[in-house]
Amino acid sequence: MTNAVPSAAIEIRDLTKDFSLNLRGIKLRAVENLTLTVPEGQVFGLLGPNGSGKSTTIKIILGLLDPTAGECKVFGVPSRRVDSRLNVGYLPEAPYFYRYLSGMELVKFYARICGVTGKRLDARVAEVIDWVGLSGAAKRRVGTYSKGMLQRIGLAQALVHDPRLIILDEPTAGVDPVGAAEISELILKLKTQGKTVLITSHLLAQIEDICDRVAILDRGRLILEGNVTELVGQRDRQALIVDPLPLEQLEELKEWLATRGHTLNAVEQPRARLDQLFLSKVSRSPKGGKE
Amino acid sequence: MSPMANTVPFSLNRLVIVAGNTFLEAVRQKLFNFLLLLAIALVASAQFFREFNFGSSELKFISDFGFGAMVFFGSTLTIAATAQLFFSEIENRTALTILAKPIWRTEFIFGKFLGVFAVVGVFCALMTLLLAGLLYHRESGLMTMHPEAFEHGRIIHYADLVVMGMLQWLKFGVLAAITLLIASFSNTNLYTVVMSFFMLVICHLQYLARDAYAQVASVPLRLLVQVLGYVFPNFQVFNLADQIGVGSGLDASVALHVVVYALIYIGVIGGLAVYSFSSREI
Numbered sequence: 001m002t003n004a005v006p007s008a009a010i011e012i013r014d015l016t017k018d019f020s021l022n023l024r025g026i027k028l029r030a031v032e033n034l035t036l037t038v039p040e041g042q043v044f045g046l047l048g049p050n051g052s053g054k055s056t057t058i059k060i061i062l063g064l065l066d067p068t069a070g071e072c073k074v075f076g077v078p079s080r081r082v083d084s085r086l087n088v089g090y091l092p093e094a095p096y097f098y099r100y101l102s103g104m105e106l107v108k109f110y111a112r113i114c115g116v117t118g119k120r121l122d123a124r125v126a127e128v129i130d131w132v133g134l135s136g137a138a139k140r141r142v143g144t145y146s147k148g149m150l151q152r153i154g155l156a157q158a159l160v161h162d163p164r165l166i167i168l169d170e171p172t173a174g175v176d177p178v179g180a181a182e183i184s185e186l187i188l189k190l191k192t193q194g195k196t197v198l199i200t201s202h203l204l205a206q207i208e209d210i211c212d213r214v215a216i217l218d219r220g221r222l223i224l225e226g227n228v229t230e231l232v233g234q235r236d237r238q239a240l241i242v243d244p245l246p247l248e249q250l251e252e253l254k255e256w257l258a259t260r261g262h263t264l265n266a267v268e269q270p271r272a273r274l275d276q277l278f279l280s281k282v283s284r285s286p287k288g289g290k291e
Numbered sequence: 292m293s294p295m296a297n298t299v300p301f302s303l304n305r306l307v308i309v310a311g312n313t314f315l316e317a318v319r320q321k322l323f324n325f326l327l328l329l330a331i332a333l334v335a336s337a338q339f340f341r342e343f344n345f346g347s348s349e350l351k352f353i354s355d356f357g358f359g360a361m362v363f364f365g366s367t368l369t370i371a372a373t374a375q376l377f378f379s380e381i382e383n384r385t386a387l388t389i390l391a392k393p394i395w396r397t398e399f400i401f402g403k404f405l406g407v408f409a410v411v412g413v414f415c416a417l418m419t420l421l422l423a424g425l426l427y428h429r430e431s432g433l434m435t436m437h438p439e440a441f442e443h444g445r446i447i448h449y450a451d452l453v454v455m456g457m458l459q460w461l462k463f464g465v466l467a468a469i470t471l472l473i474a475s476f477s478n479t480n481l482y483t484v485v486m487s488f489f490m491l492v493i494c495h496l497q498y499l500a501r502d503a504y505a506q507v508a509s510v511p512l513r514l515l516v517q518v519l520g521y522v523f524p525n526f527q528v529f530n531l532a533d534q535i536g537v538g539s540g541l542d543a544s545v546a547l548h549v550v551v552y553a554l555i556y557i558g559v560i561g562g563l564a565v566y567s568f569s570s571r572e573i
Contacts, residue, residue, distance in 0.1 A: 019572075062391040064573045082299040082393050090391040096383045098312065100319045112308050113392045157388070167391075 008073075009165045009196040010038035010061055015070035017056050017220075030056040032220040034070070038213075040164070043187060043197045045207040045228075048217035054200045055093065057217070058169055061198075062090055074165065089158030093170040093200075095150055099143030103134055103153045106142055107160050114161035124160060132156045132186065148179030155186060166190060168199045172206060177278050184210050205275060208232065241270055299393045306398045306405065309389070313406020316379070317372050318413075326371075327414060330364035334421050350430060350447060357422035361415065361459055368414055369463040370487040373407045373470035378480040386573055397565045404464075404471055404561055411463040419456030423449055451541040455531060458546065461553035462529040466491060468560035469524075475567040494526040501525075524556045 015034040018027040031053040038044045046054050059065040060072050063079045077084040097106050107125045116124055129138045132152040137145070142153060151171055158166055168187070172180040180203065187210050190197055201207050207214060208228060215225040224231070245253065254264050317323050337356040380386040380403075390399065426447050434441045470487040477483045497520060504516035528549050531541060 059387075059573070064387060064390055066570075066572075082395055085391060085393045086299065088391070090388065092384060092387045092391075094384075095388065096385060097388070098316065098385060100316060101312075109308065109312055110388070110392065113305055113389065113394055115393070154388075 007040050008037045009040045009075060010036070010198065011071075011073045011076075012036040012057070012061075013071050015057070015060065015072055016068050017053075017060060017065065018068045030220050031060070031067075031217075034217075034220070034222050036215055036222060036225065038196060038198055040196050041191075041194050042212040043191050043199065043210050045211035045214035046198060046200045046217065047204070047207060047214055048200075051219075052217040053220040054217055055169060056220075058090075058167055058198070058200065061167065062088065087164040089161070089163040089166040091151070091154040091158045091166070091168045091171055094173055095154040097142045097150070097153065097157075099141065102139050102141055103145070103149075103156075104129060104138040106153060107156050110157040111160040116161055124162075128156045128160045129153075131159070133182070147174045148176065148182075151175055151179065151183060152186075155183070159190075163195075165196045165198065168197065170200055170202070172201055172203055177275055178282055180206060181275070181279050205273070237265075299395070301395055302398060305394050306402045309394075309399055309402025310405035310409065313376050313403050314409045317376060317406065317410040320372075320375070322371060322375070323368065323410060323414075326364050326368045327417065330360050330414070330418060331421055333360040333364070334418060334425065337425065349433070350426060353426055353429060354422070354447075354452075357418070357425070358455065358459070361418045361422075361456070365411060365414055365418070365459060365463050366466060366491055369407065369411050369466045370470050370484055370491070372410055373403075373467045374474055374480050374483040374487065376407060377403055377471060377474040378483070381573070382480075390573060396569050400471065400475070400565045400568050401561060404467055404557075404564075407467045407471075408460075408464050411467065412460050415456050415460040415463070419453060422456075423452050426452070448541065454541055454546055458529050458531065458549055458553075461550060461557075462526055465524050465526075465553055465556045465560070466494075468557045468564065469494075472560050472564040472567065475564045475571060490523070491526075494523050497523045498525050498527045524552075528552060 013035055015031055015036075016029065017031040018029050020026070021028055034053070034057065036057075046057065048054050056065065060067050061074060061079050063081070063084060066080060072079040074084040075087055098109070101109065104125060107129060108121065111121055111125055126135075126138075129135055132155050134149060134152050134156065137149060142150070145153060155168075155171070158168075171183050171187075175183065184206055187197055187199065191210075199207070199211070211228050213225070213227055214231065216223050250267065257264055334357045337353045337360075380389070386399075390396065427449070430441075430445060430447055434445070466487070469490050470483060473486045473490070474483045477486070501516055501520045504513055507513050507516075531545065531549070
């Protein structure tokens with residue numbers, strides 16, 4: 001039996017991007033010698049502080065910027081080419097859409113740009129709006145949407161042509177925890193559909209929950225990349241969660257471990273995560289958004 | 292499947308979709324409605340400026356005044372709308388979302404142009420219709436009051452009036468292409484608007500420089516002025532007002548030459564805008 005190597009949705013090789021700051025030729029290096037592969041069918045997190053080169057990398061993947069050096073391919077097609085974007089959906093950071101269009105008109109506009117036509121157009125637009133939970137607000141003007149709703153309609157326009165790769169740039173920026181959790185759920189649903197998702201976010205807990213792999217950039221350079229479980233898991237440690245033990249039984253357990261050459265390093269009370277507590281207490285908005 | 296098989300051909304359909312959205316954005320803006328109302332009010336007010344001279348002077352005045360208003364407000368609308376509709380895409384970052392789709396920048400730029408061209412077309416159509424209505428109304432009144440001055444029938448050539456409206460529309464098309472070219476490399480809306488107004492003035496007055504330097508003995512200078520005369524379109528060629536309305540009638544071949552002249556400039560300047568925008572970092 002052979003282990004099938006997943007094909008790459010994105011292949012970046014030795015990518016460098018410089019921006020000219022002025023006419024004297026002073027340049028800012030936004031990305032330096034970046035080599036990265038995003039396997040197909042995975043949720044991939046691109047992390048880094050502000051100015052680390054995440055958005056520049058995404059713009060190069062989308063063909064919005066030309067690399068100074070190196071190459072970038074999307075499903076094997078160089079990202080400079082228009083056809084590299086046939087199977088790509090993109091939600092920009094803090095999306096701002098045409099305020100004078102309704103949610104449905106907006107998604108329909110992008111669908112038609114992507115070549116979705118005929119009977120399939122209306123059905124697909126309705127389907128994707130329902131999928132992001134905005135059916136009830138589809139006929140409202142986008143200018144009246146909350147930030148969370150904007151993100152969701154942005155996700156709808158990114159998905160309307162059923163792309164294989166979805167790029168989400170800070171999809172939860174400015175969104176409340178309930179909205180952020182809903183977006184996380186949508187991303188996980190995309191993964192179950194076999195989509196590849198490239199996501200950037202400053203919410204590291206969210207990234208940890210949903211990503212299979214992450215890459216960390218700093219000042220344009222790749223400083224770490226790998227499987228999330230492998231990166232954050234401590235292989236030389238184990239946690240046993242038990243009912244509360246009386247002090248004498250705890251001492252017995254320590255002695256039992258000591259006789260077998262082990263040490264009890266810490267005894268602490270497990271804590272619920274604050275975001276999970278928040279979500280369990282706060283009601284979620286009904287499907288269709290807040291009317 | 293080979294990656295090469297996934298080519299995306301140029302699509303007129305996508306271009307029209309961008310144009311439709313641009314048109315919708317423009318007509319929902321207050322600026323367009325304000326300029327339109329102001330222009331209509333100005334043209335309508337022309338009938339209050341009367342100089343009785345058996346009809347012809349008054350009708351000529353209304354015609355000139357109407358086309359003057361159309362040129363002034365049409366130029367303002369063309370420059371403001373083109374710059375605004377282009378920079379709203381850049382500043383609001385909607386350009387990011389649309390250009391991240393499988394769309395050529397050529398389709399985007401010409402879609403923007405076509406949207407503005409349609410808006411200006413509506414403006415010109417309304418103004419021409421209003422002006423023709425005003426002239427017809429006043430001419431009918433004068434025919435009753437001074438039948439001797441109209442013994443050969445109506446003196447206004449209404450079909451020529453429509454042709455003149457269309458020629459103005461084409462001139463605004465050239466102006467929109469110039470504005471789009473400046474916007475394609477400019478960083479701000481204000482710079483684009485100011486430069487476009489400068490270009491408007493240059494294009495209106497360039498014939499003066501050509502006439503003046505035609506007599507110059509220095510061959511290089513004369514050639515330079517000739518070249519500049521081709522670089523900057525001559526907007527005076529669109530001004531056929533003397534031949535229409537109360538005049539002797541429009542020469543169809545002249546009008547056709549002007550149409551071809553405008554289309555060539557729109558094509559070339561639009562192409563330059565696409566070339567400039569293709570290397571712009573969004």
